[in-house]
Amino acid sequence: xxxxxxWDILRNLLLAARWTVVLSLVSFVGGGMVGAxxxxxxxxxxxxxxxxxxxxxxxxxxxxxxxxxxxxFFGLGLFGIDVPAWLAACVALILWTAAxxxxxxxxxxxxxxxxxxxxxxxxxxGYLQQMRYVILPQALKVAVxxxxxxxxxxxxxxxxxxxxxxxxxxxxxxxxxxxTFQPFTVYGLVALIYFALCWPLSKSSQLLERKLNVAHxxx
Amino acid sequence: MTYQFDFGWLIDxxxxxxxxxRITVQLILVGAVFGxxxxxxxxxxxxxxxxxxxxxxxxxxxxxxxxxxxxQLFFIFFGLPSLGIRMSELSAANLAMIVNLGAYxxxxxxxxxxxxxxxxxEAGASLAxxxxxxxxxxxxxxxxxxxxxxxxxxxxxxMLGSAVxxxxxxxxxxxxxxxxxxxxxxxxxxxxxxxxIYLALAILLRQLLAGLGWMLFPRKASR
Numbered sequence: 001x002x003x004x005x006x007w008d009i010l011r012n013l014l015l016a017a018r019w020t021v022v023l024s025l026v027s028f029v030g031g032g033m034v035g036a037x038x039x040x041x042x043x044x045x046x047x048x049x050x051x052x053x054x055x056x057x058x059x060x061x062x063x064x065x066x067x068x069x070x071x072x073f074f075g076l077g078l079f080g081i082d083v084p085a086w087l088a089a090c091v092a093l094i095l096w097t098a099a100x101x102x103x104x105x106x107x108x109x110x111x112x113x114x115x116x117x118x119x120x121x122x123x124x125x126g127y128l129q130q131m132r133y134v135i136l137p138q139a140l141k142v143a144v145x146x147x148x149x150x151x152x153x154x155x156x157x158x159x160x161x162x163x164x165x166x167x168x169x170x171x172x173x174x175x176x177x178x179x180t181f182q183p184f185t186v187y188g189l190v191a192l193i194y195f196a197l198c199w200p201l202s203k204s205s206q207l208l209e210r211k212l213n214v215a216h217x218x219x
Numbered sequence: 220m221t222y223q224f225d226f227g228w229l230i231d232x233x234x235x236x237x238x239x240x241r242i243t244v245q246l247i248l249v250g251a252v253f254g255x256x257x258x259x260x261x262x263x264x265x266x267x268x269x270x271x272x273x274x275x276x277x278x279x280x281x282x283x284x285x286x287x288x289x290x291q292l293f294f295i296f297f298g299l300p301s302l303g304i305r306m307s308e309l310s311a312a313n314l315a316m317i318v319n320l321g322a323y324x325x326x327x328x329x330x331x332x333x334x335x336x337x338x339x340x341e342a343g344a345s346l347a348x349x350x351x352x353x354x355x356x357x358x359x360x361x362x363x364x365x366x367x368x369x370x371x372x373x374x375x376x377x378m379l380g381s382a383v384x385x386x387x388x389x390x391x392x393x394x395x396x397x398x399x400x401x402x403x404x405x406x407x408x409x410x411x412x413x414x415x416i417y418l419a420l421a422i423l424l425r426q427l428l429a430g431l432g433w434m435l436f437p438r439k440a441s442r
Binding site for chain 1: 222281282284285286287288289290291293294297298299300301302375379380381382383385386393396406407410411413414417418421422
């Protein structure tokens with residue numbers, strides 16, 4: 001049997017962590033785009049579009065991410081698409097992230113005082129102009145800390161893709177454990193690597209929030 | 220390509236599904252009660268506890284909040300036996316959920332406590348309450364009332380996260396779905412039905428928690 005040194009284990013885990021990072025970035029960017037579209041439907045749009053996007057958000061926030069992964073993995077296949085694990089992982093994570101980001105951003109847009117809408121309407125601006133010039137610039141500032149905070153959930157969410165067979169940090173952890181019989185060391189290291197990815201994001205979210213509050217107090 | 224949907228397996232699989240639902244409900248009941256209790260204890264430490272304990276709790280909260288639940292579960296179930304701590308799948312699942320919710324609810328409750336004006340502590344002391352009594356009646360109960368919606372959401376999130384415990388073969392709803400799926404080869408239908416069950420459970424749990432909040436905190440916040 002081959003012996004694995006501590007450094008062999010760590011090196012393999014770090015190599016796999018790349019895929020966690022890539023998957024997180026893809027989900028976050030893709031989810032942000034879909035989420036922005038959902039946001040516009042959710043707050044503007046026709047009545048039935050608003051209901052539709054609300055239903056979407058409720059559905060994805062009210063069911064386990066693991067089930068969404070399974071459904072993407074087996075559901076896309078029904079359309080005759082050959083589904084590799086990475087595709088199912090990306091689709092499910094993007095759709096899941098979008099639901100949460102849309103809801104977070106909705107809170108930010110609604111935190112903008114109603115008078116701003118009315119003032120811009122009285123200047124004869126249309127809905128899109130109001131959004132573009134008045135509401136979004138203000139809402140974006142409010143949105144930064146919770147958005148950065150949510151990115152931590154996305155990184156942690158990618159761990160579930162190991163269950164449908166995508167080889168990222170968690171899956172690599174299981175594989176290395178099976179080879180080395182050292183679950184305590186391996187899962188401890190895996191946890192620490194996740195921590196190293198997530199903690200800076202959590203911290204910067206907190207710092208940003210504090211900074212924004214200070215800005216508020218100085219107004 | 221045409222795919223024929225078939226839900227005929229549903230009737231035969233009902234007992235398995237029901238058992239899975241029962242275990243998922245059991246997991247969230249135990250997890251919520253002990254998790255929130257742990258969260259209250261940790262919030263007490265962070266607000267008023269002994270100085271040496273504060274960094275310990277802070278480390279625990281940060282570690283749990285910044286690592287995936289799946290890894291916490293694997294660490295408890297596969298990792299701890301190396302230290303001689305061995306437990307059944309269900310106990311490991313319960314422990315992981317308690318530890319996870321404990322960290323999150325600690326942060327939520329702490330936010331509620333921080334919103335309590337300093338004068339409340341002094342007012343409690345001037346009524347000859349012990350520090351513990353002050354904490355319990357003057358600080359904690361209004362804090363819980365304030366953060367009840369956030370706490371409810373977190374409990375629902377932990378319930379949905381519990382789907383992962385099927386990976387250590389705890390026989391929850393997802394485990395039941397995997398089991399049924401491996402018999403009937405109707406993967407999409409099986410997971411679709413179990414997803415709907417989870418959705419129903421989440422909505423039900425949210426309503427129950429809202430009702431519980433209504434019962435526990437009948438008075439509206441006076442501010």
